[in-house]
Amino acid sequence: MIERIFPDPAVLSGAALEHEVLAAPPENRRSTRPWVSFNFIASIDGAASLDGLSGQLGNAWDQRVFSLLRQTSDVILVGAQTIRAEGYGGELLSHAAQQWRSDNWLSPHPPLAIVSGSLNLDPGLEVFTQAPVRPLVLTLASAPQERRESLSEVSDVVNVGEASLDVARLIAELSGRGYQNIHSEGGPTLLGSFAAEGRVDELNLTVSPLLVGGAAGRIAMGGHHGGAASAAGAAGELARSMNLARILKADSMLFLRYVRPDM
Numbered sequence: 187m188i189e190r191i192f193p194d195p196a197v198l199s200g201a202a203l204e205h206e207v208l209a210a211p212p213e214n215r216r217s218t219r220p221w222v223s224f225n226f227i228a229s230i231d232g233a234a235s236l237d238g239l240s241g242q243l244g245n246a247w248d249q250r251v252f253s254l255l256r257q258t259s260d261v262i263l264v265g266a267q268t269i270r271a272e273g274y275g276g277e278l279l280s281h282a283a284q285q286w287r288s289d290n291w292l293s294p295h296p297p298l299a300i301v302s303g304s305l306n307l308d309p310g311l312e313v314f315t316q317a318p319v320r321p322l323v324l325t326l327a328s329a330p331q332e333r334r335e336s337l338s339e340v341s342d343v344v345n346v347g348e349a350s351l352d353v354a355r356l357i358a359e360l361s362g363r364g365y366q367n368i369h370s371e372g373g374p375t376l377l378g379s380f381a382a383e384g385r386v387d388e389l390n391l392t393v394s395p396l397l398v399g400g401a402a403g404r405i406a407m408g409g410h411h412g413g414a415a416s417a418a419g420a421a422g423e424l425a426r427s428m429n430l431a432r433i434l435k436a437d438s439m440l441f442l443r444y445v446r447p448d449m
């Protein structure tokens with residue numbers, strides 16, 4: 187059973203859960219700029235991975251919410267290390283989800299956009315060879331030319347920065363292709379970069395009822411460059427407020443939805 191705890195407590199049947207997650211959120215509809223959402227899972231003690239992967243933190247409820255959040259996106263944005271660690275080959279949506287998208291005037295398959303500064307991605311990976319639509323690779327002008335050429339055979343390779351990632355340029359590139367609803371599934375380096383630029387409009391966080399310990403990283407890493415003129419702390423941290431918009435609960439797992447405060 188999954189329940190909405192906030193706002194308006196209610197038990198959500200299968201159809202009600204779908205409606206809850208698939209309905210365009212009011213903040214998204216009000217936004218005058220492309221909407222950037224992220225989805226992450228972390229253990230109670232903040233671990234973003236277990237044995238190097240996020241999947242082991244989740245369960246069937248998390249998979250369900252994860253899939254529903256992905257279903258409405260115009261493009262799915264993922265950092266290269268998440269692709270290298272987790273795969274992402276083949277179709278990203280079930281047939282029912284593809285049908286729902288067609289019924290709602292969306293293309294059946296949202297394309298995948300992969301962020302990689304080094305272009306250290308094998309063109310033979312399933313994420314390219316099995317993709318239902320040609321992926322985008324968002325890179326830097328400084329990336330090696332040879333890798334750019336081989337990846338161009340299996341994807342559209344586009345620069346979104348010279349020597350470092352320009353988040354505003356990345357968003358403008360996706361928006362220029364008609365992708366206003368940008369949904370990212372991580373990872374932590376990518377979230378850190380967007381958080382540093384204040385471009386996280388929505389963060390969905392599943393709190394998995396596990397204590398993990400160890401040295402696993404958090405859901406946002408790096409991204410702040412410090413310097414005398416920067417508001418970032420000595421270790422590069424920068425606190426950005428988010429407002430709590432929804433809490434769902436399934437057994438001991440929580441699904442939190444935060445949006446940026448000015449929405």
Ligand SMILES: NC(=O)c1ccc[n+]([C@@H]2O[C@H](COP(=O)([O-])OP(=O)(O)OC[C@H]3O[C@@H](n4cnc5c(N)ncnc54)[C@H](OP(=O)(O)O)[C@@H]3O)[C@@H](O)[C@H]2O)c1
Pocket residue numbers: 225226227228233234235238239240264265266267268269271272301302303304305306307350351371372373374375376377379405407
């Ligand atoms: N808990 C969760 O929900 C969740 C979600 C996703 C991933 N993860 C886990 O996170 C781990 C990977 O972490 P990660 O932080 O390395 O993942 P990531 O953000 O997916 O990938 C980092 C890589 O993406 C590219 N990239 C991202 N931001 C960039 C920037 N600002 N400038 C240039 N390149 C950029 C670079 O690729 P190149 O190296 O190719 O230049 C960088 O090495 C894995 O263990 C994965 O399972 C957890």
